[in-house]
Amino acid sequence: MSGVRVLVGTRKGAFILTSDGKREKWDVNGPIFGGWEIYHVKGSPVDSNRIFASQSTGWFGQLIQRSDDGGATWEPVGNQFKYDGVTGTHQWYDGTPHPWEFARVWHLEPSLTNPDEVLAGVEDAALFRSSDGGENWQELSGLRTHGTAASWQPGAGGMCLHTILVSPKDPQRIYVAISSAGAFRTDDGGQNWRPINHGLHSEGLPDEDAEVGHCVHRIAFHPSRPDTLFMQKHWDVMRSDDAGDSWTEVSGNLPSDFGFAIDVHAHEPETVYVVPILSDSEHYPPEGKLRVYRSRQGGNEWEALTKGLPQSNCYVDVLRDAMAVDSLDSCGVYFGTTGGDVYVSADSGDTWKAIVSDLPAVLSIEVQTLA
Amino acid sequence: MIRVVLPAHLKTLARVQGEVTLEISGELTQASVIDALEMKYPMLLGTIRDPATNRRRPFIRFYACEDDLSHESPDAELPEAVRTGAEPFFVIGAMAGG
Numbered sequence: 129m130s131g132v133r134v135l136v137g138t139r140k141g142a143f144i145l146t147s148d149g150k151r152e153k154w155d156v157n158g159p160i161f162g163g164w165e166i167y168h169v170k171g172s173p174v175d176s177n178r179i180f181a182s183q184s185t186g187w188f189g190q191l192i193q194r195s196d197d198g199g200a201t202w203e204p205v206g207n208q209f210k211y212d213g214v215t216g217t218h219q220w221y222d223g224t225p226h227p228w229e230f231a232r233v234w235h236l237e238p239s240l241t242n243p244d245e246v247l248a249g250v251e252d253a254a255l256f257r258s259s260d261g262g263e264n265w266q267e268l269s270g271l272r273t274h275g276t277a278a279s280w281q282p283g284a285g286g287m288c289l290h291t292i293l294v295s296p297k298d299p300q301r302i303y304v305a306i307s308s309a310g311a312f313r314t315d316d317g318g319q320n321w322r323p324i325n326h327g328l329h330s331e332g333l334p335d336e337d338a339e340v341g342h343c344v345h346r347i348a349f350h351p352s353r354p355d356t357l358f359m360q361k362h363w364d365v366m367r368s369d370d371a372g373d374s375w376t377e378v379s380g381n382l383p384s385d386f387g388f389a390i391d392v393h394a395h396e397p398e399t400v401y402v403v404p405i406l407s408d409s410e411h412y413p414p415e416g417k418l419r420v421y422r423s424r425q426g427g428n429e430w431e432a433l434t435k436g437l438p439q440s441n442c443y444v445d446v447l448r449d450a451m452a453v454d455s456l457d458s459c460g461v462y463f464g465t466t467g468g469d470v471y472v473s474a475d476s477g478d479t480w481k482a483i484v485s486d487l488p489a490v491l492s493i494e495v496q497t498l499a
Numbered sequence: 500m501i502r503v504v505l506p507a508h509l510k511t512l513a514r515v516q517g518e519v520t521l522e523i524s525g526e527l528t529q530a531s532v533i534d535a536l537e538m539k540y541p542m543l544l545g546t547i548r549d550p551a552t553n554r555r556r557p558f559i560r561f562y563a564c565e566d567d568l569s570h571e572s573p574d575a576e577l578p579e580a581v582r583t584g585a586e587p588f589f590v591i592g593a594m595a596g597g
Contacts (some may be wrong), residue, residue, distance in 0.1 A: 187558040191542075
């Protein structure tokens with residue numbers, strides 16, 4: 129019987145939530161790695177039993193954990209993330225040059241075809257790859273040594289590479305996003321990169337249409353259309369139909385176009401989800417109402433999804449990696465909040481229920497759809 | 500035999516309870532203790548020293564014989580009582596976070 133396994137990264141450990149295909153009754157397992165920050169947990173699309181987790185604290189640094197039995201047991205694997213060659217500098221908050229310093233792994237992206245291969249997006253921004261199940265990591269340094277890199281600056285959360293999308297149609301094409309440098313694309317597997325920020329407009333920049341420097345919060349695509357991208361920028365929800373070469377704003381009637389999370393329906397490539405947040409200084413939903421907004425037209429026209437979500441006195445945030453979809457026939461949509469709630473909709477967003485509440489602040493959500 | 504006390508999270512990671520013991524021949528220093536510790540428990544690699552600099556992480560402290568040795572040279576000789584096993588070498592996760 130089909131089922132789902134929801135992988136939750138939180139401020140103080142990981143949790144694994146499991147259910148059958150109805151997604152009504154849930155088992156909650158955790159905390160795993162209690163007390164550690166778990167920025168991301170993601171399973172291999174090739175082998176659902178293989179799961180990678182990014183585990184860190186300010187005390188003990190970065191670890192990578194791997195499970196080969198669906199999360200029942202874990203083994204630490206390689207945690208040496210060494211920048212390749214000359215480290216170089218980026219701009220610090222005050223505009224001075226600052227050497228690249230490894231802080232943590234924000235995002236793990238297992239290969240679509242090889243269970244031993246996984247990409248890691250790190251802070252300070254760089255992309256690493258392991259070809260041996262996470263034991264050893266090599267930097268794809270063409271990104272960090274891009275000609276614009278010396279001008280990149282960190283966002284408030286650090287200069288993190290938080291989004292990695294590999295095209296299912298052409299694995300040599302990879303998109304990444306960096307706060308706050310912007311979005312980049314490689315068409316040769318990571319050797320050469322180009323900024324893909326044309327059409328982004330950021331009022332916080334001296335040149336509002338700059339080639340780099342935009343605070344991209346998250347990018348998503350539908351696997352069947354990997355050249356159509358949806359972006360939640362610091363402000364503005366954007367869309368590209370040419371693999372990021374150009375962007376147009378599709379914020380439309382959203383109550384706020386600030387936010388972090390964005391995702392695409394598993395079976396409807398033009399159905400997009402966002403969670404509007406009031407502003408960049410007020411990281412909570414407008415009017416204290418937790419609302420997911422869905423567009424069935426690929427943007428511009430959005431409907432509020434509220435049934436089952438708190439509609440008063442709700443002042444949580446939904447972070448960039450904290451939304452995911454399953455691929456069951458009736459698409460499930462999931463998101464987690466900084467208040468420690470994990471919500472599921474088993475009907476594409478029409479109705480919602482909390483799977484679990486009062487976890488530590490949720491940093492990331494991924495879903496494995498199990499046969 | 501050198502006795503080492505680890506903070507709770509590192510004991511969990513190393514899958515040990517209580518003190519750990521190390522055999523170290525030659526100079527007994529912070530560096531040689533951590534080298535031996537990482538050799539015996541490779542999952543601790545990078546958790547006590549930053550792998551990029553090989554320096555003690557900012558929120559890690561080293562104590563022994565009621566002294567804070569954190570700011571001593573990593574290559575300075577440790578007290579004789581640590582060498583004899585009369586006193587343990589403490590790896591401490593500093594109190595921090597408000």
